[in-house]
Amino acid sequence: MEIKFRGKYDRKLFFKSVRLANQPARSQRWVQPLMLVFVAVALWVLVIRLADSGDILGNASYIAVVMIAGSFVARSYLLPYLAARKLWANPAVQGDLAGSIAKQGIVYSLKQGQNEMPWSRFRRVRKADGLTTLVARDGLLVIFPRQFFKTETDWQKFNQLVDANIIAIK
Structure with a gap:
């Protein structure tokens, strides 16, 4: 047989395929949205703390935690897109x-x-x-x-x- x-x-299908291939297993898919919620809440708390105190240095450790967690979240969403963009630039793929x-x-x-x-x-x-x-x-x-x-x-x-x-x- x-x-x-x-x-x-086509571009849309190609990007969807790369995103699909980079998805974690179903049992682990809850981690990314949970981290996104964590970072959003932490960022909201940080803004409130900075508005109340105005003390950036006093909140430096909190700022660092938000930045580190945010970079992990951004990485998990951006890497598949950047990989697809790089692959799509190859004329052989098209x-x-x-x-x-x-x-x-x-x-x-x-x-x-x-x-x-x-x-x-x-x-x-x-x-x-x-x-x-x-x-x-x-x-x-x-x-x-x-x-x-x-x-x-x-x-x-x-x-x-x-x-x-x-x-x-x-």
């Missing part, structure tokens, strides 16, 4: 992609020849509506939107192969 694919990424998928793995047809990627090269998969993102052991992202496949049957067969060969992180 060989499934053919062909398509081109070109037409074609290839096939089989029990052995994925084969890309490139100008330089064929690039074969066995299933063992991938360490995890992330799925969203109409989108499957494979993460290779070396960090490479392989993105498959639904529109890369001619029929719904091909899309379902592809996802069955992915499910059989790669562990999905919930």
Whole structure:
């Protein structure tokens, strides 16, 4: 069984895929919003303390805690965006992609020849509506939107192969 694919990424889909690939596991997704709430409350308290006392040096340790916690929160939200922006700048990412998928793995047809990627090269998969993102052991992202496949049957067969060969992180 060989499934053919062909398509081109659009910017919105590409950024969504990178964000999806960088999401923590479902069991750990509560940490980022909780940290965001913590930083927002800490910032609010800091503003009130500074307004009441006007003493910046007296609140230096509190300011440092807010800045450190804020940098962790900002990092978790900004890094996927910055990575996607850097990857999107590569003209090769924006070109037409074609290839096939089989029990052995994925084969890309490139100008330089064929690039074969066995299933063992991938360490995890992330799925969203109409989108499957494979993460290779070396960090490479392989993105498959639904529109890369001619029929719904091909899309379902592809996802069955992915499910059989790669562990999905919930």
